[in-house]
Amino acid sequence: MTDNDFDLSRRSFIDRVLMATAGAGMAAAAPWASAAALAAPVAKGDRVRLGVIGTGDRGRGLIQNIAKTRNCTVAAICDNFELHLAKGRALVDASTRAFTDHRAMLDAGGLDAVVIATPLDLHKLQSFDAFDAGLHVWCEKAMARTIDDCGAMVKRSQDSGKVLQIGHQRMFKPTYLNAVRRAKEGEIGSLTQIRASWHRQSSWRRPVPAGATDRQINWRLYRDSSAGLMTELATHQIQVSNLFFDAVPTRVMGSGSICFWKDGREVYDHVALIYEYAGGRKLIYTSLLNNARYGCEEQIQGSKGTIEPELGRIYKELPPKELALLRMQADVASGKKRAVPIGGATWFAELPVTTPGEPLGWGEYDETMLQFEGFGEAVRTGKPLPGLLSQAYYASVASLLGEQAMDSGQILAWPTSLVAI
Amino acid sequence: MADVVRFASMGTRVELHRFGAGDDDALTAAQRAIEAVDDALTIHRPSATTALNERLMAGQGAAIDDALLFDALVAIEELHALTLGLFDPAADRRFGPAGWSGIAFDRNTARIEVSQSVALDFGGFGKGFALDRACAVLRAKGVVSACLSAGESSIAVVGEHPLGGGWPFAIAHPLRPDEILVELELTDESVSISSTVGAGTNAPERAAMIRPTDASIVSAPRCTVAVDRLGAHAEAMSTALLVANEDRVERLLNGDWTRRFLFDFPRGAAIPINQPG
Known part of the structure; x- marks a missing residue:
């Protein structure tokens, strides 16, 4: 795909999101989508700097999607398994910093937000550390291993005044x-x-x-x-x-x-x-x-x-099909004789x-890109995409309650x- | 007096409407007759036909022990000839164009022999055959006015309409159900409607219509209607007309423009209209 092709398909995709979310009903039902679609592109030097924690299969997929956005860039990567980290390095500029410990990455600074793509039980700890470092958090679903931990992540986001966004691409x-x-x-x-x-x-x-x-x-x-x-x-x-x-x-x-x-x-x-x-x-x-x-x-x-x-x-x-033969019974009972409509293919069970x-x-189109453009806009403005976190929180709670x-x-x-x- | 029974059989919904005279158990007996045919001819659960098919598909001959299956095979042999070979319950894409012509049925010894693998699928014939037997039971039980339906594409009537004269039926256009293709009156007759288009043609258990001459699937948008004293004959004729080429259509219609009908539709109109979009 050439850059021009990508621009056209991206524009078409954004237009479709806006068309799908147009109208008062949809503005209330999925307000995050149109907000993300309207995110403004920013100059390369002003892009939201993301540190990706976890460069396994999913994390590497996210890195590739972030690269398609107009307002985010991967500034650092982190994984405690060398093979995954090496595969992650292959996807980013040679100048992108790589870490084996997420705390070291946070301490090194130079980030606006983190992207967490690690096992579920680590989400809470890593998001807490990021909030404590003054960073915003994009975290893969589900939110956390327990319902209490999900709530704690929401609360910490609120208390820190930082954005918490959970990856639900269908939205x-x-x-x-x-x-x-x-x-x-x-x-x-x-x-x-x-x-x-x-x-x-x-x-x-x-x-x-x-x-x-x-x-x-x-x-x-x-x-x-x-x-x-x-x-x-x-x-x-x-x-x-x-x-x-x-x-x-x-x-x-x-x-x-x-x-x-x-x-x-x-x-x-x-x-x-x-x-x-x-x-x-x-x-x-x-x-x-x-x-x-x-x-x-x-x-x-x-x-x-x-x-x-x-x-x-x-x-x-x-x-429902009119029961022609039933009508015939009624006709005969009332002394009326008229043609019984039949035909077409046989009725089946x-x-x-x-x-x-x-x-x-x-x-x-790959909607994961739009998630990150929306996240980038939320980080830039300091305002979460409306309605998004509650959708993710309730979905995680429901899955754990199940x-x-x-x-x-x-x-x-x-x-x-x-x-x- | 008017009464009705409704039940599922022959892979569809069967309705038996009786008016006026007849034994109290007439409809029940007619239902049993239809169910007995279903039990013998079905290929969707173990039956005399599936047992026979197992042997035929292995290229082996078999004795026909089941009386209903035997009667059905006798009727099929006659109808295969009557329809110029176009009604063929052995037409099967798996086995090529051999079909019924690859079968030797000896009614005297009640044996069937095959020259290659074949399998029987009685399809619509089974419904007509079953309605014929049900009509015979009703008549034997003193019924003089009845209407029998197997899925509304196979209808048989006993006697006259309860208000006198023939039973009036309006055959709906398969693509435009609000329009009528043809109106008919039946007295002691059966009608069979076959179609390659319209409601239900995509139903999961509906087998594709196979042209016996080359075992190809018939896809041209066409609807056929056949009336006959016997339901089995009506079914065979409507099926034959559906797969017939122009030359054989002429021969099958045989100048009988009041009891056999064929409607070809432009391909552009062959989109089932009861589906959304």
Whole structure:
């Protein structure tokens, strides 16, 4: 892609975000997106200087996205595993400073904010250290390993007057924003249920290179550092559910098991949960690691249609067919004889409808870039993107509450002691 | 008196409407007759047909022990010839164009032999065949006026309409359901409607229509209607018309413009209109 091509596609992407978020309803539902899309480009020397903590696969992906932004730059990188740090170095200028300890990076100064892409249990400590160093924080989802730690991160951000932004890229994706807009405009009627799944055919276990430990590389599989599927995958889709329902769950019930990958892991490889929302609405969620048939999707189900944002499709409910033969009975009873309308293809049992629907469109661009442009603008102005942190906080709380519900076998109510945002 | 039973069978919704005279158990007996055909001819669960198909697909012959399956094969043999080979329940893309012509059915010994792998799928024929048997049961039970529907694309009537005269039906345009393709009156007859377009043609269990001559999928937008004394014959004829080329269409219609119909639609109009967008 040439610079010119990139400028055009970037402009097109931003336009789509703005189109999707236009209107009073969307301004209230997703105010962060248009604020990010309107971020002004800045001169190279004035860009927000980011220190990236964690240069594993995800961290390196973030570095590449930051490079696409018009207002941020990677000023330092940090990883305590040399192989990851070396791979991170390959993505940045030779002059970019590299550290093996995040505190050393903070002490070295020259940063406006940090980007945290480390195992979940480290998020709280590293964000606290960054806030204490007077820096803003962009942190990968989920927020933290416990609900209390999530709240503590929010509180520390508030007390320090620094921005805390959590990585939920779907909140910047035009396809999703357009889907929310169309749902809010009533196209699929009253939303009553969301079925969401993230099904993979993968052990999720990575080979451990020389010099690393299993828990360092496969931290997602162990309880002290991860809630597994809940914090790594479900948190994205619970956030989508909260966004469409414009609410947080009232309670959650669920069942989890290590059902297939009995390889010493501690986190569930199968989870199934029901999140209830006010008015009897529900999110029905499953995630598993040994069958990819249904992949990753959220089915937003309303009385007039269904939206599947990952596929980028919207489907309208077919109107109920008039029962022609039933009318014939009534006609005969009333002494009336008229033609019975029949024909078309044979009626089939109530199997899934396979009409192709119509495209939602606008899914071809990497929205992670926009997250960082929004973050850069928030850092520059000192004002968080509106509405964003509460979305992330509640999604993380919900994912961890789901873990607790599965562990305890209890139906758990939404916590009443969360930090106010 | 008017009564009705509705049930799922033959992969669709079946309705039996009876008016006036007849034994109390007439509809129940008719339902049993349809379910018995379904049990024998289905390929979606273990049946006499799936057992037969296992042997046929292995290229082996078989004795036909099931009376319903035997009767169906007798009817199919006649209908295959009657439709110039275009009604072919053995047409299958997996096995090439051999189809029914690769089968030797001996009704005297109740044996079937094959020269290569084949499999039978009775499809719409099964519905017509089942309705025929249900009509026979109703008549035997003293019913003089009844309307039977299998998914509304296969209809059979017994006797006259309860208010007298024929039973009036309006066949809807498959692409524009508010428009009528043709109106018909039936008396002691069956009608079968086949279509490559319109509602339900994309339903998950709906098999593609196969042209027996070359085992290709028929995709041209077309709707056919056939009326006959027997439902099995109506089904075979509507299916044959759907896959027929111009020459064979002429021969199949055979100048009978009141009981056989064929509607070709421009390709541009062949987008099912009941889907959004």
